[in-house]
Amino acid sequence: MFKLNFKIALRNLWKNKGFSLINIGGLAIGLASCMVLLLYVAYEWSYDKQFTDNDKTYIVYQNSVANGKTFSWAWTPNAMAKEVEAKIPGVKYASHSTYPNAKLISYGEKKISSRAVFADPSFVKIFDYKFIKGSASQVLKDVNSIILTKSFAEKLFGNEDPINKSVKLENEDVLKVAAIIEDVPANTSIYLECIMPWQLFVKRESWVKEDNWGNNMCLTVVQLKDNNFFDTANAQMHGIYKRNQKGNTAEALLHPLTKWHLYSDFENGKSVGGKIDQLKIFLMLAFCILLIACVNFMNLSTARSEGRAKEVGVRKAIGSSRRSLINQFLLESVLLTVISTVLAFILVEISVPYFNNLLDIKLEIDYSNSRFWITLLLLMVVTGLVAGSYPALYLSSFEPIKVLKGFRIKTDSSVSVRKVLVVGQFVFAACLIVCTSVIYQQLSYVKNKPIGYNKANLVQIAVQGKMANQTKLDLIKAQLLKSGAVSNVTFFSQDITESGNNTTDVSWKGKIPGESILFNNRGIGGDFIKTIGTELVAGREFLTNGVSDTNSVMLNEAAVKMMRLKDPIGATIRFWGNERKNVGIVKDFVVESAYQKVAPMIFFPSSTWSASVIIARLNPDQNLSSSLEAIDAIVKGIEPNYPVNRKFVDEGFEIKFKDEKLLGTLSNWFGGFSIFISCLGLLGLALFMAEQRKKEISIRKVLGASTANILALLNKEFIKLVAIANLIAFPLAYIVINQWLSAFEYRITISVLPFALAVVISLLIAFLTVSIQSVKVAKANPIDALKYE
Incomplete structure (x- = not known):
């Protein structure tokens, strides 16, 4: 029996090549998307689990x-x-x-x-x-x-x-x-x-x-x-x-x-999540895309019900049981899934290097891992059974006498189920459009939000070897300025885009006993304000010549506010066990997370602590390449035993948004795939509806209806379905995206724009998808549909 069913399945696939290709393509894209996302989740999940006693x-x-x-x-x-x-x-x-x-x-x-x-x-x-x-x-x-x-x-x-x-x-x-x-x-x-x-x-x-x-x-x-x-x-x-x-x-x-790695976020001293929240999103995305692909299969398979009805009638008439018919249709589904999986593997192997390059990760399929093959087999069988379940139950339910006598199949309930499935697909697609739009709005907002200094054309050079000496640093500064490659130079105790040293060992007059305030502390060189392009709110900078500032400090605005200083300039501050005088207030600028408020910061002269980086502002009137070559030559001349280690500040700043960019990129790509697969589902329903209404359409044409009238008639039903999907999707999307935004201190207000975008995109896609099939039906010769009447 299995051999016979297998032959019938192959013949049916070959006979209906168009439907088979659409089904295989939809399932392959769904499976490939699911596999890539699961590969990424598995990669992140396996962090630090390579060691024997990791638990x-x-x-x-x-x-x-x-x-x-x-x-x-x-x-x-x-x-x-x-x-x-x-x-x-x-x-x-x-x-x-x-x-x-x-x-x-x-x-x-x-x-x-x-x-x-x-x-x-x-x-x-x-x-x-x-x-x-x-x-x-x-x-x-x-x-x-x-x-x-x-x-x-x-x-x-x-x-x-x-x-x-x-x-x-x-x-x-x-x-x-x-x-x-x-x-x-x-x-x-x-x-x-x-x-x-x-x-x-x-x-x-x-x-x-x-x-x-x-x-x-x-x-x-x-x-x-x-x-x-x-x-x-x-x-x-x-x-x-x-x-x-x-x-x-x-x-x-x-x-x-x-x-x-996954639970790195803490609140009130307890782990509350972290990257695991992103993995949960991708895991849900993976299975939702696969589910959408299965729904497509159901829609496209049942759309061919007229063509399969007589086959079911004949097989039942000669003794086939409903169980054997269900097995037949499930076998076809599993066979399609196997073919789709092979195609999905090809798509995955092609796309993984691209995603590795795009996301700067190292995903790979471990073919020697037995768990991989077991997971794949389960995924394939479950997909085949889920995708084939509804078509098998629906098609095997036809009554042989009615279908063989030519009676029309009662389709009201099946159409309703398919409508629900299509609405479900577009609910997910609309949610993704809204969420992806908000993610990009939030990312754009934070990236373009003023950070307190001008990072454009700002270069950082690592201090190495002989350079870690104030005399050498002063010499490099003089040579860089003399070369004309840069307009300003200063020093910083560490990378300006990274978090680092902090202390609670700061006290001042008026501090509440037992109060603990955490200060970032950084060493800065002369001309710091002018070089990085920030502002001096009050007082002065550290002096490089004439007056020693060994026992001086500067504060940022957040520190002054946290310390409640009424007269900050000249205030005596005890820092690192010494009494020091505050000589200036610097405007708040971002050195840690761009999503969080600027922390209190205390600055000291870099000469009292070895600087880690030289920060230089490139001369805008000079050629960029020649300026960088001049910088490299000067640094190499002072310390020839080290390779020059320099980078643009805005490159380091971009790393702060790595997780959000990754979330946005993957949501964008796989959101696009889910929308494309949803369109195939809509196409399946359009095919079914067109097949059911072809005589009605033919009569309307005979009575004088134009192609535009028929297109409007067929599209009206689908536009209604997509509109319902949007109404269901918007509250869900709002809850999800509002929860995601709540993790940021600096965040956008959710506007109408993402929801309007979801409406326009989903309606436009629905209209185009349905019209492609509807035009074909509307332009068909009515004689072909009515000649037997």
Whole structure:
């Protein structure tokens, strides 16, 4: 029986090539869209799950109350790991490390900037990297040793054996290669290319030697012996700051490593979500698109009911049961799904490199993974059964006597079901149009919102090697200005587009006892205001010549407001244990999230703390390429042992919107696919309605109706369906998008425009889709439909 049904299924597909191609195309696009989105969700979901005991591994977070709210971050004191390992019950390993940072590693003439961390031996026990050469139990003990990843070792040594060879760190420390590990996967929160001993970090940075519970400067990772210890260990962590530093009100907590990437947002000291919310949206989008493709199949299959009715009648007359007919139609559906899946695979393989390039990720299909094949098989079978369920039940219900005698099939209920399905499709499509429009409006609003300085033509140059000296920095500044390539130059203690150092160790006259305010603190050079294009609200800048500003500070507007200073200029402020005088107030400008309000900030002269970057304003009257070449030549002349590391500030600023751009891009693409598939569903219903009404249309033509009259008649019904879909979609879209916007302090007000856009697009698409089929029916010769009457 199966063989017979299979042959009949193949013949039917071949006989109705047009319908088959539309069905296969719709299902293939739906399956491909679903697969790409599921690949992305799986990629994000697998973050940090490559390690053996990832479920027992935790990141130590600090909760600190300041500015009237709780701040949570994975920065901890250097003494944390030792204290945790010694005194917290159930701890197997505790490790501290720096976060991955750019460090120059050189071998002979090769000088390559790498993502490096300094860590203790427990680090490679917790993160059990696969060692190709060397032993995990012996590494990170020798202060002058280094571990390299496979690809980074190949960059440095080519085909040479790197073990026991010497490399230089920052052209200073000579290190011996102790081990080679497999490359760290891209979906790892701590992405690195080399690991060096913590003791080397202590040797290079003398201030790290002293245990300091007030300085949050490293990452602490803890691995438990068993998760049964978690509740006890986490409870003990809460008071660890108080026990070790009098008056320290901060609290520590253990945050699962497997949730670090997806659940990074905290409110009132508790994890409330993060990227997981975006994944939920994409997961829903994936299955909704697949469901729309299944609905198309139902509509297109039942649209051919007139053609299949006599086949069903004959088969029932010669003894076929309804069950065997249902099996026949389900087999056809599954067969179509299998063909569609093959086509979907081709589409996925073609599109994945594009999406990888577009979204800067590394999606790939792991054909060796059994879970992939099981998931695919389930997806294929479920799609085939869901898509074929309604056509199988509907077509197999025909009564043989009636269809063989030529009686018309009663279609009222089937038409109603199809109308509901089409409305459902367009509800989803209209929701996507509204949501995508609002996402782009919000992104555009924040990107174009004044950020407090002019980022155009602003270049950042990393301070490296010999440049980390005030005399050298002053020399670079003088040479850059003299070259004419730049119009202004200043210094900053770190990347101006990134978050960084902060402190609560600031006091002033009038401060409420026990009040905690978190200040960002940054070192700035002379001409800072003019160079970045911000404003000096009051007072003056730090002076570079004549008057020493060693004990001076400047504040931003947010700091003055938070401190409630009535006469801020000249106010005495205690900062880093010294009495300092405030000499100026700088207009608020964005250095962290562009979506949040500017935090209080205190500035100090960069000469008291080594600057990390040189910020230069390019001369608008000079050629861009020649200006950049001149900058590179000057920097290279001062420090020839390092490659010049420079970037435009607006490039760094764009990274702040990465998640929102990704959400907008994927919503745009797959929203477009869902609308296209919905159009196929509408086409299916239009075909069915046209088939049912072809005699009526022919009579109308004989009686003098024009093509335009018939088009209006056929379109009226579908326009009504799409209008109903929009009315249902708008409240749903408003709830979803309002919830998404509530996460931002700076956000747009939802306007009528996205909803109007959804109405116009959906009605236009419906009209064009239906008209394509309706014109064909309206122009048909009425004799063909009426000749048997």
